[in-house]
Amino acid sequence: MKVYDKSHINNKEHWNKVYSSNNMNSLGWYEEIPKPSLDFISECGLDKNAVILDVGSGATTLIDGLIQQGYRNIIATDISTIALEKSKTRLSQENSELVKWIVDDITNTQNLDNTLKVDLWHDRTVLHFLTEKKQQAGYRATLKRFVKKGGYVIIAVFSLEGANKCSGLDVVNYDHKMITEFLGNDFGLIKYLNHLYITPSGSKRPYVYTLFRRENI
């Protein structure tokens, strides 16, 4: 994966540069098959018409997997236009038209419909990039606005044993208790998994996957 001087660019430019200068399958978070996410999603027992919001979707193969499993109400959102373009062009036109592609900053949304109600919020490695309290509060406010009562939340981030940088950026490491505390009393933890992900270059990246259900509005 290419590294470059990012000291003078903002978050959106950083991610657009990452996706335009690397092949998707060389990225340090690429998964050929996103098995932990798909396993957690199948635990939710969702209807195929359930609204699934993949936050910081990047160019993930999760979208391919969800389409293959018959889900038909998928929204892929990311701050990087280029990431979403890469996903769209990887899919067939027919499959790409099954997905809503929305460029947005999840900490301060402008383009996602404010009245959106989702059955599942899926985030693999966005929350850990939010190092400022204001960004974290913005993320949580968006999540609380969008996830319906009875809806599910999957958050996967670098665990306490994990790296403290990703893509050249600082990250906040979490365990399941910290994510539970971050979400607050309205969300009940159903399960968590410590998962060792191996990057395409062979490095070990310990993650924690968490699954919550919204119990109160």
Ligand SMILES: C[S@@+](CC[C@H](N)C(=O)[O-])C[C@H]1O[C@@H](n2cnc3c(N)ncnc32)[C@H](O)[C@@H]1O
């Ligand atoms: C490490 S990548 C993970 C991508 C994807 N979830 C996956 O598992 O392959 C993190 C993603 O979060 C996106 N991102 C970073 N900050 C964001 C923000 N504030 N709002 C929305 N997306 C963001 C980046 O553009 C990038 O695609």
